[in-house]
Each structure stands twice: as C-alpha cells, then as structure tokens.
Amino acid sequence: MRIRIRTTALVAGASSLLLLTGCGAADMTKQASPFANAQGARTVTLSVQSWVGAQANVAVAQYLLEKELGYRVDTVQIDEVPAWDALSQGRVDALLEDWGHPEEEQRYVKDKKTIVNGGDLGVTGHIGWYVPTYFAKEHPDVTDWKNLNKYAEQMRTAESGGKGQLMDGSPSYVTNDKALVENLDLDYQVVFAGSEAAQITQIKQFAKEQKPFLTYWYEPQWLFKKVPMTEVKLPAYKEGCDADPEKVACAYPHTPLQKYLNADFAKDGGEAAALLKNFKWTTEDQNEVSLMIAEQKMAPEEAAKKWVDSHESTWKAWLS
Amino acid sequence: MATITATAPRTVPGVLKHRAAHKLLLLAVVAAVLVPLADARWASGTWPDALTVDLTDPLTRTSDWIIDNRDSHPLFLYFFGHISNAVVLCVRAVYLLLLAAGWAGVTAAASLIAWRVAGLRLAAGTGVAFLACGFLGMWIPTMQTLALMVVAVLASVVVGALLGLAAGLSDRMDRMLRPVLDTMQVLPAFAYLLPVVLVFGIGVPAAVLATVVYAAPPMARLTALGLRGADKEVLEAVESLGATARQRLLTARIPLARKELLLGLNQTIMMALSMAVIASVIGAGGLGDRVYQALASVDVGAALAAGIPIVLLAVVLDRVTGAAGEALGDEPQPNGRAPWVFALVAAVAVAVAGRLVGRLDWPETWALNIAEPVNRAVDWMTDHLYSGVPVIGGTADWAAHFTTWVLDPLRDGLQWLPWWSVLLIVAALAWTIGTWRTALTAVLAMAAIGVLGVWNPSLDTLSQVLAAVAVTLVLGFATGIAAARSDRFERLLRPVLDVFQTMPQFVYLIPVVALFGVGRAPAVAAAVVYALPAVVRITTQGLRQVDPAALESARSLGATPAQQLRQVQLPLARRALLLAVNQGVVLVLAVVIIGGLVGGGALGYDVVFGLAQGDLATGLVAGAAIVCLGLMLDRVTQPTERRTKKGA
Numbered sequence: 016m017r018i019r020i021r022t023t024a025l026v027a028g029a030s031s032l033l034l035l036t037g038c039g040a041a042d043m044t045k046q047a048s049p050f051a052n053a054q055g056a057r058t059v060t061l062s063v064q065s066w067v068g069a070q071a072n073v074a075v076a077q078y079l080l081e082k083e084l085g086y087r088v089d090t091v092q093i094d095e096v097p098a099w100d101a102l103s104q105g106r107v108d109a110l111l112e113d114w115g116h117p118e119e120e121q122r123y124v125k126d127k128k129t130i131v132n133g134g135d136l137g138v139t140g141h142i143g144w145y146v147p148t149y150f151a152k153e154h155p156d157v158t159d160w161k162n163l164n165k166y167a168e169q170m171r172t173a174e175s176g177g178k179g180q181l182m183d184g185s186p187s188y189v190t191n192d193k194a195l196v197e198n199l200d201l202d203y204q205v206v207f208a209g210s211e212a213a214q215i216t217q218i219k220q221f222a223k224e225q226k227p228f229l230t231y232w233y234e235p236q237w238l239f240k241k242v243p244m245t246e247v248k249l250p251a252y253k254e255g256c257d258a259d260p261e262k263v264a265c266a267y268p269h270t271p272l273q274k275y276l277n278a279d280f281a282k283d284g285g286e287a288a289a290l291l292k293n294f295k296w297t298t299e300d301q302n303e304v305s306l307m308i309a310e311q312k313m314a315p316e317e318a319a320k321k322w323v324d325s326h327e328s329t330w331k332a333w334l335s
Numbered sequence: 336m337a338t339i340t341a342t343a344p345r346t347v348p349g350v351l352k353h354r355a356a357h358k359l360l361l362l363a364v365v366a367a368v369l370v371p372l373a374d375a376r377w378a379s380g381t382w383p384d385a386l387t388v389d390l391t392d393p394l395t396r397t398s399d400w401i402i403d404n405r406d407s408h409p410l411f412l413y414f415f416g417h418i419s420n421a422v423v424l425c426v427r428a429v430y431l432l433l434l435a436a437g438w439a440g441v442t443a444a445a446s447l448i449a450w451r452v453a454g455l456r457l458a459a460g461t462g463v464a465f466l467a468c469g470f471l472g473m474w475i476p477t478m479q480t481l482a483l484m485v486v487a488v489l490a491s492v493v494v495g496a497l498l499g500l501a502a503g504l505s506d507r508m509d510r511m512l513r514p515v516l517d518t519m520q521v522l523p524a525f526a527y528l529l530p531v532v533l534v535f536g537i538g539v540p541a542a543v544l545a546t547v548v549y550a551a552p553p554m555a556r557l558t559a560l561g562l563r564g565a566d567k568e569v570l571e572a573v574e575s576l577g578a579t580a581r582q583r584l585l586t587a588r589i590p591l592a593r594k595e596l597l598l599g600l601n602q603t604i605m606m607a608l609s610m611a612v613i614a615s616v617i618g619a620g621g622l623g624d625r626v627y628q629a630l631a632s633v634d635v636g637a638a639l640a641a642g643i644p645i646v647l648l649a650v651v652l653d654r655v656t657g658a659a660g661e662a663l664g665d666e667p668q669p670n671g672r673a674p675w676v677f678a679l680v681a682a683v684a685v686a687v688a689g690r691l692v693g694r695l696d697w698p699e700t701w702a703l704n705i706a707e708p709v710n711r712a713v714d715w716m717t718d719h720l721y722s723g724v725p726v727i728g729g730t731a732d733w734a735a736h737f738t739t740w741v742l743d744p745l746r747d748g749l750q751w752l753p754w755w756s757v758l759l760i761v762a763a764l765a766w767t768i769g770t771w772r773t774a775l776t777a778v779l780a781m782a783a784i785g786v787l788g789v790w791n792p793s794l795d796t797l798s799q800v801l802a803a804v805a806v807t808l809v810l811g812f813a814t815g816i817a818a819a820r821s822d823r824f825e826r827l828l829r830p831v832l833d834v835f836q837t838m839p840q841f842v843y844l845i846p847v848v849a850l851f852g853v854g855r856a857p858a859v860a861a862a863v864v865y866a867l868p869a870v871v872r873i874t875t876q877g878l879r880q881v882d883p884a885a886l887e888s889a890r891s892l893g894a895t896p897a898q899q900l901r902q903v904q905l906p907l908a909r910r911a912l913l914l915a916v917n918q919g920v921v922l923v924l925a926v927v928i929i930g931g932l933v934g935g936g937a938l939g940y941d942v943v944f945g946l947a948q949g950d951l952a953t954g955l956v957a958g959a960a961i962v963c964l965g966l967m968l969d970r971v972t973q974p975t976e977r978r979t980k981k982g983a
Contacts, residue, residue, distance in 0.1 A: 050430060050479050050539075050620060063628070091620060092628045096949035097537045100402065101618065106538045122402070129406075186940065187947030209934030209943075210630075213853035312634075312710055 050089055059280075059287045060089045062098040062107040065185055066211050068235060071304035072111040072136065074315035076294055078323055079330060084286050094187035099275070103129040108280040109291050114140055114189050115270045124275075131281045133274030137295040142189065142233045142267035144181070145244035150227040160199060160249050167202040169227050178204040182230040184214035191263040192231055195249070198264040203229070215309075218242055235298040237305040286334075293333035300326065355767045362766060366759050373755050382754045382785035389788060394952035398533060405536070419540040422486065426539055430482035438469055438697045440686025441478070447678035449651070453658030461655065464647035471705065473622060473644045474697035480611055480621035480648070483539065487546035487607045495551040495603060496596075499558020503592075504584075509559060519552045521969040522962055523925040524613050524840065525942055529958040532617050533951055542611070542619035550607040557599030561592025597660035604652050609839035612645055613929065616946060622648075626841055630932060635713045635849040636706030642842045643705075646834075653837045713849045720850075734856035737802075742855050746798035750791055757794075758782060764971045768913065777970035780963040789960045795937035796927060796964060799855055803862040803923045808916065811867050815874025815915075816900065825875060835868040840926050848933050858930020858939075866922035870915045877911020878904050917972040924965055938964070 050058075059080055063073045073090055080086040093101055099119040101107045111133075123130040146157055156162045167179030181203045183192055192205045208214040214230065215238055221228045222242040232244060249266035256265040274291065281288050300322070307318035323330060377383035405411050433441055442465040450458035468477040498516075502509040527545045535541040565588050573587045589596075615623030625641030720729050728736075749757070761781050766774035784793045818825040843861040851857040881904050889903045905912070931939020938957045945954015 050427075050482075065628075089620075091618060092615075092624055093537060093618060094947040097618075097946065100536050100949065101538060104405075104536055104538070106536075106618070127406075185947070186944035207936070207940065209853060209932070209936070209940065212634075213934050216852060312707070314706070 057085070057285075057287070058087045058089060059109070059284070059291075060091060060107045062093045062101065062110050063090045064095055064098070064112065065092065065187065067237065067305040067309045068138075068301055069112045070308055070315055071301050071318070072294075074308070074319040075296075075304060075322060075330075076109075076111060076291060078316065078319035079290060079333070080287055082323075083334060084290065086287055094185075095189075096187070099123055099130070102275060102277050103127065105129075105277050105279060108277050108284065108287075109133065110275045111291070111294070112136055112138070113273045113275055114142075115268070115273075116189075129278050130275050131278050133276040133281070133292050135295060136272040136274055138235055138272050138298050138301055140233060140235070140270045140272045142231070144192075144247040144249065145230055145232040146247060147222060147228065148243040148245045149222075149225055151245040158245055158247050160201070160247055163229070163247065164202045166227065166229075170203070170229050172206070175204040175206050178202050179229065181205050182214060182217060182228060183207045184211045184231060185209070188231075188233075189267075190231060191257060191260060191267070194261055194263045198262065199250075235302055235305075237302050237309055240302075240306065241310065290333050293335070295333070296329060300329065358766045359763060362759070362763055366755075370755050370759075374753075381750065382788075382790035386786060387788040388786055390956055391952045394955055395950075398949075398951040401533060402536075415534055418544075419535055422540040422543045425486045426482050426543065429485045430478060433478045433482055435690075436682075436686040437689035438465075438474055439689035440682060442466060442469075443685035444682035445651075447682050449655050451674060451678050453655050457651075457654055457658060461651050464651045467647055468644040469697045470701060470703040471640045471643060472697075472702045473625070473641055476620075476622045476625050476641065477644050477648070480619075480623065480645075483543060483546070483619060483621060484604075484607055484611050487543050487550065487611060488604055490543070490547045491550040491603045491607060492554055492600060494547060495554025495599065496558050498551070498555035499599070500562070502555065502559035503562025503588075509563075512555065512559070516552045516556050518966060518969070520556075521921045522965045523928045524549055524610050525925075525928045525931075525939065526958045526961040526965070527610070528614065528617050529942065529945065529951065529954045532946065533955065537618040537946075539619060541617050542614035545614055545617065546607050546610040549610040550603045553602035553606060554599040557595045557602065558592070561595025561599075562588050564595070565591040594660060597656065601653065601656040601660060604656055605649065605837060608645070608649055608652065609841075612839045612841045615841075616932075616943070623841060626845065627932075630844060630848065634706070634710065635845060636709035638845040638848075639709050640706050642845050645842055646838050649837045649839060650834060716849065730850045731852050734851040734854065734860075737856045737859070738854060741802050742798060742859070745802055746795050749794040749798050754785060754790065761967060761971060765973075769970065769973055773970040773973055777967045780967040780970070783963045784960050784967075787956050787960055787963075789938065789941070789956060792937045792941060792957070793960050793964055796924075796939070796961075799859055799862075799927045799930070799935065799937070800920065800924050800964075800968065803859040803866070803927060804916075804920050806859070807863045807866045807870055807919045807923060810863070811870030811915065811919065812874055812912070814867075814871045816878065818871065818875040819878035819904075820896075828871070832868040832872055835864070836872075840865055840929055843926060844929065844933050853934035855930070855935050857933050858927055858935030861930060861933075862923040862926035865926045866919045869922055870919045873911055873915040873918060874908075877908035877915070880911070881907045913972070917969065920968045920972050921965070924961075924968055928961055 061073050061076060063070055077088040077090065080088050091101075091107055093107065095110070095113060095116065096119065098107060098110045099116065102110055103123045124132060144160075151158055154166065157166055163179075170179035170181075171177070172180045179202060181192060181196060181201075183190055183205050184207070186207060186209070188211075195201075196203050196205060208217055218228065218230060218238065219242065229247070230244075232238075238244075250264055252266045252268045257263045257268070274294065276284070276288060276291060281292070284291075304318050304322045307313045307321060308315050311318075313321075377385055436444065442462055445465055446458045446462040449461040465477075468474060498512060502512045527549050528541075531541040531545045531548070535544065569591065570583065570587055573583050578586065611619060611621070612623035612626070615621065615627045618624075622641050622645050626638050626645070629635070629638035629641065716730075752760075758778050758781055762774050762778045765777040784790060814828070818828050843865050844857075847857040847860045847864075851860055885903055885907060886899060889899050894902065927935060928939040928942070929935075931937070931941070931943045938961050941957030942954050942961070945951055945957060
C-alpha cells in the first residue's frame with residue numbers, strides 16, 4: 016500500500032511535469048544538486064568522507080576554491096561507495112580520497128565513462144591491524160598474527176563476548192576483517208564502534224588505562240602521534256589475493272590514494288576542475304591539517320587557512 | 336508528531352479476565368501440539384537456518400540492474416527521471432526564491448505571515464528564531480532544509496488530501512486505507528529511506544520522496560476523519576436543499592472539516608521536518624547534514640549549532656500552524672484582505688531593500704560561534720563527570736553499568752530463548768489484550784524476521800527497546816501521576832513537554848553522545864527522552880479523566896491518597912495507561928533504530944551499513960525487519976478498543 020501512495024505521488028508529479036516538458040526523455044543520471052550554482056555563483060560540490068584526512072583534503076580544496084578562485088563550495092557528507100554513485104550522477108563533482116574500489120572503477124570509469132580519474136592525491140594509504148606500542152614492547156611476539164590467539168584472553172571486552180575484541184570503526188570503511196578472522200582461524204570477534212570518532216574515543220580510553228587492544232587502523236592517521244601503535248604482521252599481500260572477499264587471508268595493500276571527478280565536471284569545470292586535478296600533497300601536509308582539526312578542535316576552515324598561509328609554494332603550483 | 340486519541344475510560348468487566356484465561360489456555364494447547372513437532376523438525380535455540388530465505392542475491396542483482404540501467408531503460412528515462420527532475424526543479428526554484436529574498440526578506444516574510452495567522456507574540460518569536468539561525472552561521476543550510484520542506488510538505492498535503500478524500504467519501508476505500516495508514520504511522524522513519532534510495536540513488540529527490548511517504552499519512556487520516564465526522568444534521572439539511580454531491584462536498588463537508596484539515600497540516604509539517612532531517616543520511620543536505628557530519632566526528636558543539644535551528648524551526652512551524660487552527664473557530668474579521676496585502680507589500684519591500692543594500696547573504700561577521708564554548712564545556716564534562724566521580728560514578732560508568740547489567744543480560748536472554756518460545760510469548764501478549772487478528776499479525780511479523788535471517792540482530796534491537804520502554808514507563812508514570820495530582824506541577828511541565836514533543840528525533844542524539852559516549856546505552860537514553868513527553872501527557876490526561884464521583888466516594892470512605900491512586904485512579908485509567916505503553920513502544924523503537932548512528936548496533940547499524948557500503952541487500956533486509964518489529968510491537972501493545980472503534 017505504501018507503493019500505492021508513492022505511485023500516486025509519482026503519477027501526480029510525473030503527469031504535471033509531462034505537461035510542462037512534453038514527453039521527452041529525462042536522464043536522471045545527469046542531475047546536479049538543486050542547491051548548486053545558485054544566483055549565478057559558480058559552485059563546486061565536494062563529497063566529504065567521515066575520516067579526518069578526507070576532511071583535511073576538502074577543507075584545503077574548499078578554502079582555495081573560495082578564496083583564490085571565487086567559487087561557492089557545497090560539501091556533502093557521503094561515504095565512499097555511495098559517493099561513486101553520486102559522482103556518476105553528477106550530484107557531487109569530486110571525490111578527493113578513494114581507498115580503492117575496483118568494482119566501482121570498472122563500472123563507472125571503464126564501462127559507463129561517467130567518472131574520470133583525477134590523479135594521485137600524493138598520499139599512500141595502508142590499512143592494517145594495530146596494537147598499542149606499550150603492549151608490543153612488553154610482548155614482542157604479539158606483532159605476528161600467528162600469536163594473536165595467545166592474547167585473545169587479554170583483549171576481551173563486554174561487547175566481544177567470550178572472544179578477543181578486534182575493533183573496527185565506521186561501517187563505511189574498506190574492510191575484510193570478518194573474513195580474515197574466519198580464514199586465519201582467530202579467536203576474535205569483530206566489534207564495530209559505529210564511527211571513526213567512536214573508535215578514536217575508545218582507543219584513547221584504552222591508552223589512558225594502558226590496556227591492551229587490537230584495532231583496525233590505517234596510515235596516514237594523526238592519532239599515531241597521540242597513541243603510538245605497532246602493526247601486526249598479517250600474511251603478506253600479493254596481487255589479487257583479496258579478489259574474493261569471502262576467501263581473503265592476506266594483509267591489506269599499500270594504496271596510492273586517488274582522486275575521482277565527474278566526467279562532465281572534469282571537461283567543463285574550468286579553473287575548479289584544474290585545481291582539483293592538480294591537488295597533490297604529502298602525508299605530512301595532510302597530517303598537519305588533520306591534527307589541527309581533530310586534536311586542536313579547530314574549525315576545518317581555520318585549519319585550512321593556517322596551512323595555506325604557511326605553504327604558499329605548494330598550492331601556488333596547483334593554480335596554474 | 337504521533338496522534339494521541341485518548342479513549343474514554345471504561346470499566347473492565349471481570350469477564351475479560353476470564354476470556355484472557357481462556358485464550359491463554361487455548362494457546363497452551365496449541366503450543367503443546369506444535370512445539371514438540373517444531374522442536375523435532377528443527378532444533379531449538381535461535382531461528383533455524385532451514386527456515387530462512389536468503390534475499391541477498393536477488394536484491395544485489397536488482398540493485399545492480401538499477402544502477403546499470405538508470406541512464407538507458409525507458410522506465411527510468413520516461414518515468415522516474417521526470418519525477419526526479421521535477422523534484423530537483425521544484426526544490427531549486429524554492430531555494431532560489433529564498434536566496435533572492437535574502438535573509439532580511441525571508442525573516443520579514445516569515446514574521447509577517449506569523450503575525451497574520453497567529454498574532455504579534457508569535458511573529459516576534461518567528462523573527463527571533465530566523466535571526467538566531469543566521470547568527471549560528473546556519474543561514475544557508477536552514478534555507479536548504481526549508482526549500483526541501485516546502486516542496487515535501489506541498490506534495491504530502493496534495494497526496495494526503497487526495498487519499499483522505501477518497502477514504503472520506505468511499506467506505507470501501509476507507510476499509511482498505513485505514514489499516515495501512517494506521518500501520519504506516521507506527522513505523523520508524525529509518526525504514527522508509529532504503530526503498531527510495533534503491534530507485535533514485537542518494538540525493539535530494541530520494542530525500543523528498545521519502546519525506547512525502549512519511550508525512551502524507553497523517554494528512555490522509557485526518558482528512559478522512561474530518562469528512563466522516565461532519566454533523567449528520569447539517570448534511571441532511573444541505574441535501575434537502577437539493578445540493579448535488581459536489582456542492583455538498585465543497586460547501587458543507589470540507590468547510591466543516593476545516594479543523595481536522597489544519598491539524599493534519601500541522602502534523603504533516605512536523606513529520607516532514609523530522610524526516611527531512613533524518614534524510615540527511617541519504618543526501619538531503621541542509622541542517623540535517625550538518626548534524627550528521629558533526630555526529631560522525633563526535634563534535635557536539637557543531638552538532639548543537641545545527642540542532643538549535645532545527646528545534647527553532649520545529650517550534651515556530653508547530654505554533655504558527657497550531658494557532659492558525661485555533662483561529663479558524665473564530666468569526667472571520669471584517670476587511671480580512673487588507674492586512675494580508677499590507678504584509679505582502681512589507682515583505683517585498685524589505686526584500687527589495689536588502690537587495691539594494693547588497694546584503695542578500697547573511698553577513699559573515701554576524702556570527703555567534705557556539706561550537707567552541709560548547710565543546711569546551713563537553714570536554715570539561717568528559718573530564719570531570721564522565722568517569723571516576725566519587726560515590727555516584729560518572730555518566731560513562733553508568734552507561735557501562737547499564738550495558739553490562741541490563742542490556743547484555745536482556746539481549747543474551749532473548750537470544751537464548753528458543754525461537755518458538757519467542758513466538759509464543761508474542762502470541763500470548765498480543766492475544767490477551769487484543770483479538771486473534773492482532774495476535775496473528777504479531778506472530779507472523781515476528782516469524783518474518785526469522786525468515787529474513789536477521790533473528791539475532793532483531794532481538795538485540797528488541798532488547799534495547801524493552802530496556803528503554805521500561806525506563807520510560809517508570810519515569811513517565813511517576814511524572815504523570817505527579818502532574819495529575821498537582822496543578823502547579825502540570826503548569827510548569829506543559830511548556831517543557833510541548834517543546835520536547837515537537838523536536839525531531841535526530842536532535843536527541845546530540846546531547847546523549849556528549850554525556851554517555853558511544854554505544855547502546857546512549858541510544859537507549861535518547862529513546863527514553865524522546866518517548867517520555869508522550870507517555871507523561873497520556874498518563875496525566877488519563878488520570879485526570881477518572882470520574883470525580885468515583886474518587887469522591889473513595890475519599891469519603893476514608894481511603895488514603897495512595898489507596899485512592901492504587902485502587903481507584905490507576906484501574907480506571909487502565910485504557911489510557913495501555914495507550915501510553917503503546918505510544919511509548921512505538922516512539923522508543925523509532926529512536927533506538929536511529930541509534931545505529933551512535934553505535935547502537937543491531938538493525939539500525941545494518942541500515943547505516945547498507946547505505947554506507949552501497950550494500951542495499953543488507954540495508955533493505957534490515958529495513959524490512961524494522962517494519963516487522965514495529966508491526967509486532969504495536970500489535971502486542973495495542974488495546975482492542977483502538978481497533979474496534981469505528982469512525983471516531
């Protein structure tokens with residue numbers, strides 16, 4: 016019955032529109048956000064992912080687009096996978112930090128050609144399992160996955176039941192952890208904190224009490240400066256060993272993070288598209304901005320301003 | 336927000352107790368036959384695998400097909416594409432109009448409208464509310480939300496009024512629509528998001544359509560109610576004058592139903608706002624998106640800066656439409672047109688003045704940065720109240736204790752129960768207070784959850800709901816009883832309840848994250864706060880409606896206040912209390928599901944996960960399970976009267 020109501024709504028809307036536009040085809044994959052380009056302002060819509068690194072990219076890009084090039088920038092919080100879809104439909108113009116989604120790349124970049132690669136971000140990302148360094152120093156053998164079961168007892172929490180806790184963060188991140196735990200026969204339970212912020216809160220809490228923990232984490236990440244962590248060695252990564260998500264039994268790769276742009280935007284986006292294509296910075300740069308946002312609780316805008324003021328040579332090159 | 340139709344208290348005859356015993360006996364007999372069979376065929380414990388249907392493959396294929404064909408298939412090109420375009424076009428038009436009016440124009444127009452329909456005080460309030468949105472640095476997001484709302488509300492009103500007209504005029508339509516609309520009102524907003532995303536992808540069109548589906552039912556219900564409730568004698572008089580059916584409708588029935596129509600509009604607006612905010616999860620943009628972004632980084636200050644405008648909008652919209660409804664009863668004033676013309680001219684003048692001065696955008700220097708001080712306060716709280724407070728412990732400690740001592744045992748207990756016993760309990764509860772029909776619906780809904788293969792997460796969600804409902808009822812009944820006994824307390828309480836009842840569900844997540852961190856406990860806390868006002872209100876009303884004669888006679892027999900309460904008031908207010916339980920359960924479920932955003936896990940998390948990973952199969956299955964759970968909880972707590980009551 017809900018369908019009936021929706022259909023009624025749809026029929027009413029569609030018929031009124033048909034009257035207006037005649038019976039032409041309407042391509043819903045070519046629709047910008049209704050809030051874009053208002054009042055003749057040139058607008059760029061950037062997608063923001065929930066982790067701080069992505070916020071740092073967007074903050075700096077937004078600052079430069081607004082202050083140097085005079086654009087109006089809309090940001091939309093979308094996770095990576097839906098961002099691909101939105102990018103393809105033109106609802107956002109750019110995704111500045113992608114951690115590798117081969118399936119989507121095949122579909123949108125190679126087959127449909129609605130998205131183009133915008134080049135390297137300049138940062139290399141790596142996902143892995145980490146234990147706090149204070150614990151790794153006491154028990155050096157914990158850094159090999161084969162010994163993890165020995166420590167399962169110590170990693171137990173209220174949420175993980177009788178097993179050790181492997182803490183994962185946001186549901187939107189790239190992860191094979193459930194399959195890994197199963198395929199490597201580990202006595203661990205994957206517990207999702209629900210968001211990266213929640214995960215960071217937990218990690219800090221553990222660190223304050225010097226408790227052991229095992230967590231999904233990634234580089235580059237500003238938190239390493241606050242809570243030093245050591246990676247646990249998983250079976251080495253080989254090309255294609257993560258092809259079947261059910262049977263993964265190897266570590267995560269080192270991924271040069273990529274930017275992606277909507278194909279039309281890349282062609283017609285003028286200065287903004289050029290800037291976003293040229294946007295390339297280092298891990299240190301990103302961490303600097305991230306740390307300001309996350310740890311010093313600066314507004315992303317202020318953090319971007321501070322970085323931009325002190326790194327003129329870097330970003331001047333992007334503007335050409 | 337949800338409608339509360341308080342039923343007149345009726346005395347409970349002893350026969351009912353007998354009947355309940357009969358029903359339970361019959362159920363026990365049925366169980367004695369079926370359970371050993373089920374136990375022998377499929378093992379006890381959690382829901383047997385043999386009875387689940389894996390929908391992942393077909394759903395994934397559907398979603399892939401849609402993505403691959405969205406730009407080529409005629410269905411999308413000639414149908415969904417136009418709808419999507421129409422929505423984008425409308426929202427954009429409204430948004431551009433709002434921007435063109437500038438902040439001064441919008442504020443002036445809003446205040447003048449409020450002045451015309453609701454008087455000076457509300458006009459001032461409206462102006463202040465809009466200015467506050469600007470000062471918080473939220474002008475543009477507020478306008479985006481407003482644009483989305485205007486389109487969604489207009490569409491909801493049209494759709495709702497048409498459906499309501501159909502149900503109001505035809506008995507057959509009414510019989511078909513009523514149960515559906517009743518059910519739609521008890522479902523959590525989150526469940527509506529996924530089907531539209533499947534078709535329209537993430538973005539504004541999906542958000543607007545989800546909002547329409549969510550906000551149209553109250554309009555339809557109240558329209559039908561208004562048309563059916565029209566005074567029979569007036570209608571007969573009109574008929575005897577020889578009016579045609581259409582004349583009767585236009586000159587008698589619709590004008591007579593004005594009050595219900597406006598109440599419908601009010602509820603539609605409130606529900607649309609609530610949904611427009613939640614729809615930020617599927618890319619609605621605007622204020623909700625700011626809250627969502629801030630919650631993702633546990634930035635309470637920023638979340639509050641976006642949350643306050645939402646609350647202000649909600650209060651203003653509610654008061655103004657509410658006042659419009661009340662004013663309708665009065666005689667229309669003479670020369671009613673002139674002030675409207677004046678208001679229009681004044682608004683346009685302000686807008687043009689703003690344009691000439693070149694002050695269309697909210698000036699950047701006029702900003703009140705509340706994020707920083709709030710975050711500092713939250714940090715202080717986390718440092719000092721969070722844990723290790725002497726004697727009482729910190730809020731995080733309470734949350735941890737609540738999780739370990741209440742939520743964990745409850746969840747483990749539910750999951751440990753053999754699946755058939757869960758079905759039996761549901762049947763027994765639903766049947767004792769309802770009819771065999773409600774019981775059957777409840778059991779089937781619960782079984783559907785098992786078939787969908789999400790038995791365990793659903794029971795996890797259920798455990799959170801039960802814990803939250805228990806806390807809500809204890810607090811709500813206590814407050815309600817206190818309010819019923821003391822007029823002063825009730826007067827103090829009323830404005831607080833008013834504000835709390837108009838706030839969108841999303842806003843409640845902000846303070847609980849600050850206080851309790853992340854996890855299941857904060858989700859439960861938000862649910863309690865959200866459901867409490869309705870429960871308090873219904874309890875107070877129910878107790879106050881108790882026949883004064885009965886109370887007086889009890890008093891004259893020398894009963895103490897406690898005895899009066901226990902032996903006269905509470906039994907006589909049984910109906911109202913049951914209704915309070917029902918409302919409490921429905922409202923709690925809605926928020927526990929949203930709790931998936933702050934680490935509540937279970938079904939809400941699955942929906943968020945589905946949206947985040949583009950894995951619609953997971954999300955849709957979870958969404959369906961939420962629908963079933965909502966249906967089951969409503970039926971289990973639904974007193975018979977609500978169902979058998981006709982027309983009302």
